[in-house]
Amino acid sequence: MWGGLVWLVLGIFVAFQGYELGLGQTREPGSGFAIFWLGLLTAAFAASIVFSAIKNGSEDIASLWRETRWGKVMLIIALLLVFGYLFDTIGFVICSLALLLVLMRFVDPVAWPTALLVSFGATFGIWYVMNKLLLIQLPNGWLSPWLG
Amino acid sequence: MEILSALGHGFAVALQPVNLMACFFGVFIGTLVGVLPGIGPVSAMALLLPVTLSGSPEAGIIMMAGIYYGSMYGGSTTSILVNIPGEAASVVTCLDGHQMAKNGRAGPALGIAAIGSFAAGTFAIIALMLVAPMLARFAIAFGPPEYFSLMVLGLTVLAFLTHGSMAKALLMACVGVTLGLVGIDQITAAPRLTFDRLELLDGVGLIPVVMGLFGVAEILANIERSIRREVVSSRIGSLWPTAQDWAYSKWAILRGTVLGFFLGVLPGGGAVISSFASYALERKLSKRPEMFGKGAIEGVAGPEAANNSAAGGAFIPLLTLGIPPNVVMALLLGAFIIHGIQPGPLLITQNPGIFWGIVASMYIGNIMLLILNFPLIGMWVQVLKVPYKLLFPLILMFCVVGVFSSGSAVFDVFVMTVFGLLGYLMRKFGYEPAPLVLAFVLGPMVENNLRKSLILSQGDFSIFIERPISLACLLMAAAMLIVPLLPALRAKREAVALDQE
Numbered sequence: 298m299w300g301g302l303v304w305l306v307l308g309i310f311v312a313f314q315g316y317e318l319g320l321g322q323t324r325e326p327g328s329g330f331a332i333f334w335l336g337l338l339t340a341a342f343a344a345s346i347v348f349s350a351i352k353n354g355s356e357d358i359a360s361l362w363r364e365t366r367w368g369k370v371m372l373i374i375a376l377l378l379v380f381g382y383l384f385d386t387i388g389f390v391i392c393s394l395a396l397l398l399v400l401m402r403f404v405d406p407v408a409w410p411t412a413l414l415v416s417f418g419a420t421f422g423i424w425y426v427m428n429k430l431l432l433i434q435l436p437n438g439w440l441s442p443w444l445g
Numbered sequence: 446m447e448i449l450s451a452l453g454h455g456f457a458v459a460l461q462p463v464n465l466m467a468c469f470f471g472v473f474i475g476t477l478v479g480v481l482p483g484i485g486p487v488s489a490m491a492l493l494l495p496v497t498l499s500g501s502p503e504a505g506i507i508m509m510a511g512i513y514y515g516s517m518y519g520g521s522t523t524s525i526l527v528n529i530p531g532e533a534a535s536v537v538t539c540l541d542g543h544q545m546a547k548n549g550r551a552g553p554a555l556g557i558a559a560i561g562s563f564a565a566g567t568f569a570i571i572a573l574m575l576v577a578p579m580l581a582r583f584a585i586a587f588g589p590p591e592y593f594s595l596m597v598l599g600l601t602v603l604a605f606l607t608h609g610s611m612a613k614a615l616l617m618a619c620v621g622v623t624l625g626l627v628g629i630d631q632i633t634a635a636p637r638l639t640f641d642r643l644e645l646l647d648g649v650g651l652i653p654v655v656m657g658l659f660g661v662a663e664i665l666a667n668i669e670r671s672i673r674r675e676v677v678s679s680r681i682g683s684l685w686p687t688a689q690d691w692a693y694s695k696w697a698i699l700r701g702t703v704l705g706f707f708l709g710v711l712p713g714g715g716a717v718i719s720s721f722a723s724y725a726l727e728r729k730l731s732k733r734p735e736m737f738g739k740g741a742i743e744g745v746a747g748p749e750a751a752n753n754s755a756a757g758g759a760f761i762p763l764l765t766l767g768i769p770p771n772v773v774m775a776l777l778l779g780a781f782i783i784h785g786i787q788p789g790p791l792l793i794t795q796n797p798g799i800f801w802g803i804v805a806s807m808y809i810g811n812i813m814l815l816i817l818n819f820p821l822i823g824m825w826v827q828v829l830k831v832p833y834k835l836l837f838p839l840i841l842m843f844c845v846v847g848v849f850s851s852g853s854a855v856f857d858v859f860v861m862t863v864f865g866l867l868g869y870l871m872r873k874f875g876y877e878p879a880p881l882v883l884a885f886v887l888g889p890m891v892e893n894n895l896r897k898s899l900i901l902s903q904g905d906f907s908i909f910i911e912r913p914i915s916l917a918c919l920l921m922a923a924a925m926l927i928v929p930l931l932p933a934l935r936a937k938r939e940a941v942a943l944d945q946e
Contacts, residue, residue: 300874304616311623314638324904328630328637331892335623342616349612361873365669373665373841374866380845381858389846396845397838404668405834419839423846431499433850 298355301346308343312336369404376400388438393420448574455801459809464504468806471508472813475515479522480825482529482667482833484840486516487882488660490776491652492847494783502784503799507806509780513773514566514756514807517716518814521558521749522825525551534716534752537724541737541744548740556684557694557742558749559818565702565750566811569757572706573764574804577793580765584790587766589897590908594918596768596891600884601922602711603771606718607877611929614880617871621881624649625888632896644856651779652851654885655772657864658871658878660844664837665869684819690742697727697747705751709758715771716752716759723751757807764788764800768887772879775886 312333321327380396397416401407407415424444427433437444458464478489490512497505520535525542538558545554587595600622604614627638628648639645686694704726705719727747728737737744762770767789769775781788786796793800818825848861868878884891902908910916 300870300876304620308619311638318635318637322904323899323906326896326899328633328635331895332623332626332637335619335626339616339619339623342612342619345612346610346616349610367669369668370665370869373661373668374862377661377841377845377858377862377865381855381862384849384855384858393842393845397842400838400841401834405837407832407834411835415835415839419842423842427846427850431496431850433495433499434853435846435849 298347298350299358301343301350304343305340305347308336308338308340310336311339372404373400384438385436386438388440388444389435390420390424390440390444391438393423448578451797451801452574452805454797455803455805456808458503458798458802459507459805461503463500464507464802464806465809467500467504467508468511468810469813471511472515472518472810472817474508475512475517476519476814476817476825477828478512479516479519479535480828481831481836482523482527484663485533485659486513487655487772487776488663488840488844489516490773490780491655491660492843494652494776494780495847495851497780498783502781502786503802505784506777506780506799506803509777510760510803510807511810513777514753514810515814517566517749517753517756518559518562518818519825520752521562521745522555522818522822523829525554525558525745526826527829534720534755535749536717537720537748538745540724541739541741544738544740545742545745550740550742552684553686553690553742554745555822556819557686557690557746559684559815560686561694561698561701561746561750562753562818563811563815564698565705565754566757566814567808568702569706569709569754570804570807570811573757573760573807576710577761577765577800580761581790581793584766587790587914588912589894589901590912590915591918592766592768593891593894593898594909594915594922595766596887596894598918598922599762599768599770600880600887600891601925603880603883605925605928607880609875609877611926613876617876617878617881618884621884622888622891624654624881625885626892631889631893644854648889649860649885650848650852650857651776651886653848653857653860654864655776655882656844656848657861657866658868658882659772660840661861661865662868662872662878664841665865666872667833668837684822686742693741693743694746697723697743698750700726700730701747701750702754705754706758708751709755709770710761711770715773716755719751719755720748723747760803764792764803765790767792768890769883772882775883778886 313336315329315333315336318329318332319327320330320333376396376399380392384392394416397419398412401412401415424435427435459468474489474493475486478484478486490509493508493512497508517534520530521538521542524530524535524538525546528539528543530536530539542554542558545551600618604611604618607614627645628636629646630637636646701723704723708719708722709715724744724747727743728734731737731741731743733741759770759774762768763774763778767787769778778788786792786799844861845858848857849855851857871878898908909919
């Protein structure tokens with residue numbers, strides 16, 4: 298039911314945005330024409346999901362996460378956000394090494410030697426293939442003086 | 446004769462060293478992602494899409510196509526040996542394939558999967574070669590109303606065939622189309638749903654969305670629960686099936702091939718649906734249905750043939766109409782567009798080298814796959830032994846690098862993360878990502894054709910029902926929307942969905 302409610306609000310919001318953009322006329326539909334109707338359709342389907350959940354009963358939200366390692370899921374999301382935030386400034390090599398090491402030591406732990414070997418091998422391997430072979434530039438950040 | 450000469454031209458393209466290398470790389474990566482649980486052809490293709498920029502269009506598209514049909518081969522290995530499907534189309538192979546492996550018959554299971562895949566793949570290429578030029582000539586007559594209605598039908602079929610709630614699938618399709626409309630309006634140049642973010646003026650990127658919903662979300666779902674994998678590798682033995690196995694399998698392969706091809710061509714259909722349909726058909730026709738689920742070889746042969754045949758058939762709507770029938774083909778459409786080529790009715794006449802080059806490369810790729818999956822099966826078994834705790838950080842890293850390199854923008858990494866979380870939550874609440882992604886790709890085309898149709902007809906909606914092809918598509922779509930409302934048919938649809946789960 299909660300998922301349906303979120304989509305219901307989103308559908309109404311999209312319909313409103315479409316209306317603001319301008320519906321135009323059917324002989325010359327405006328920029329918001331399709332968006333408005335899509336928003337209404339989204340809201341209608343969401344309403345039917347909410348109605349069905351109320352009528353038939355829905356699963357307790359907490360039960361979806363019972364006996365799961367949801368903390369690790371949140372950790373990965375947080376790591377990706379931090380990675381994106383620091384990527385341009387610090388550079389690919391340092392960010393990737395840190396990300397891989399944290400994933401391999403704290404999310405699903407492997408032994409230190411394996412973690413170090415895989416992290417360094419993968420980071421420098423990817424950097425070499427992208428920068429030197431495929432000529433796709435990854436930011437060098439703090440290591441620019443050494444990596445060129 | 447004309448076809449043979451065109452095919453000859455195709456082989457001249459496909460046999461160029463760079464294209465041959467692209468084909469090998471594609472089928473190798475395809476088999477690898479098929480074998481590895483947790484990364485499928487969609488993620489792999491999205492990841493390698495930027496790589497295709499550095500080569501010719503032929504090489505890039507041959508490689509991407511190779512990943513797709515290669516993954517169909519590889520997926521069966523994991524299903525049979527580990528009882529975890531390497532990719533979605535091999536889910537059903539677990540049922541009897543793994544039972545055969547547990548009974549000490551892993552070799553014949555792997556063998557029949559490879560042979561069935563090869564036979565079906567070859568059939569699909571021949572059918573593609575014969576059907577596509579005819580359909581392309583027919584499709585030249587299509588106008589905006591026909592395209593609009595065909596795409597609506599495609600999205601409805603996908604929503605109908607998606608397991609679980611149809612309302613949720615249709616809701617996902619609406620959200621997907623809306624996301625596809627973010628950015629500058631192609632007709633009025635007005636920014637839409639960009640919220641003053643410059644990064645959104647060109648729209649939301651396909652690669653971050655796909656990598657988030659399929660790559661990152663899959664990792665999050667796997668991490669949530671610790672997975673234990675036990676590889677059956679000590680008793681693989683001879684790969685060649687016995688005479689009795691052949692007797693059980695030959696008709697299953699033939700039926701799976703034909704069924705898979707037609708379901709692959711269908712907009713919204715594809716390899717996953719066809720493998721389930723083939724399994725259900727074989728169980729129904731079998732003289733020993735009680736053996737299904739206990740190691741019936743025809744339960745491996747039929748679905749494996751069907752998913753490979755469907756993979757070939759899925760190229761037809763894309764190459765002749767320019768409409769991707771599933772998410773993988775949507776990515777291939779992205780590869781075409783990146784290279785400035787518009788697939789559709791004119792592709793065969795305007796870019797014969799690309800069309801026939803792809804067809805010829807599929808013949809070559811199928812032979813490569815047979816070699817990769819028959820004598821080299823031991824290598825893939827070793828790959829399967831790599832623990833997931835080592836694999837997932839690398840897959841995540843590849844996702845980040847792939848997304849960043851597709852647009853050289855950190856913003857895309859954030860988009861991927863948001864869609865990763867969204868994809869994870871969608872799985873939790875029973876929403877399927879496939880209708881969203883297909884609708885996301887089709888969204889701008891749907892809107893464009895809708896607006897063009899209305900401008901053509903001076904705002905008269907009857908244009909969609911006055912044209913026979915458009916009317917037929919809309920009637921079929923309407924029928925699929927009505928079916929779940931009828932109690933008897935709803936029960937049938939839910940039974941199929943339950944089977945899939």
